[in-house]
Amino acid sequence: MLKIEERIVMLPEACVANILSFTTPADTFSSASVSSVFRVAGDSDFVWEKFLPSDYSRLISTSTHKSFSSKKELYRCLCESILIDNGRKIFKIEKLTGKISYVLSARDISITWSDQRHYWCWSHRSDSRFSEGARLIMTDWLEIIGKIQSGVLSPSTSYGAYLVMKVTERAYGLDLVPAETWLKVGNGEKKTKTSYLSCLGNKKQQMAKKDEIFGYYRREPEMREDGWMEIELGEFETGREGNEEVVMSLTEVRGYQLKGGIVLDGIEVRPKPQKLSC
């Protein structure tokens, strides 16, 4: 009669791999230290194939990276983020959850009048992974629209869309009227909010504090880890399946004020941090 311990150690690698494929990337990484069977199973292509996005072969075919020694290596590479779609987008997966995020470059979104040299200037930026960023010279009609299909994202996930931008030193006209940010999924309701395009200087911050007491909250760009700023355009949930068009936008077309001095890197669509359940 076999002892329990002997039965378990004899579990074939294929079975352990099957079990791991039902866990998460985080669990698979951490279970590698249980025993050598777990480590070998946890390195297997079978497991990482399950964690990779289903269209990964299409994704890597449009990027500069071509060959990988294993699916686990490919997964790790995607966690570092890759340029796809001929450099127009950045694709990334979150290491521990396997959730997908995208950054649409400035070239990949619609910026009204950005083809006009007097209004917008396109140039290479050393602080961006994209080949070009768009800098606003002057406009009274700011209209930025990005689109993404929900089907390319991870299912059953809460996502946020963010305009990635910077404000240059010589910016003007950004403070006067807040911009409108909105997001719409398929034929659903358009969810609208407002946000200012720049942050208040110190003197003005003290004046704004007075407004806070009366419940007026001033939304502003927030600092990111990569040195850029971001403005949240909206949030949405992806269903278990389905493929709808998500439209994300920032517009300022009501003030008719001339403004200039913002730089756009693109729009990021990333999972929102999961709320901890009590």
Added chain:
Amino acid sequence: MSTKKILFKSSDGHLFEADEAVARQSTTISHPLEDCCAKADDEFLLPNVSGNILSLVIEYCKKHADVGSISEEDLKKWDAEFVLGMDQPTFFDLIRASNYQNIPSLIALTCQTIANMIADPNEIRATFEIKNDFTPEEEEKGHVTPVKSR
């Protein structure tokens, strides 16, 4: 449509009979049947599966073959009860058998059950009484900080 019966012989010589629809849930059975290298009257020899486990597999497949008669929710409840209270040796033999006979839904059920228990390496070792077979050097080399994903 006639319900052909398929015969199975377990490693310990027990004979079992099942409807073709039940047997077809295993691709190691359905492929030979489709490729015409096996006929319904043939005995399928399963040297890797004992009679005890095979009867559990057939019980599972019978329940899952009749998709129209039971709601998805009730089927899930039945699945949960099916695995609940099964002792570890039996449960692990069931995993092996479902892998060997390649029954996707049973593989999913059994693996998901264990997957839900996986938390951190020390807990895994304790739950399943697995011996840590790494040398201290190997362990140091492959050290990964355990992370709770839930």
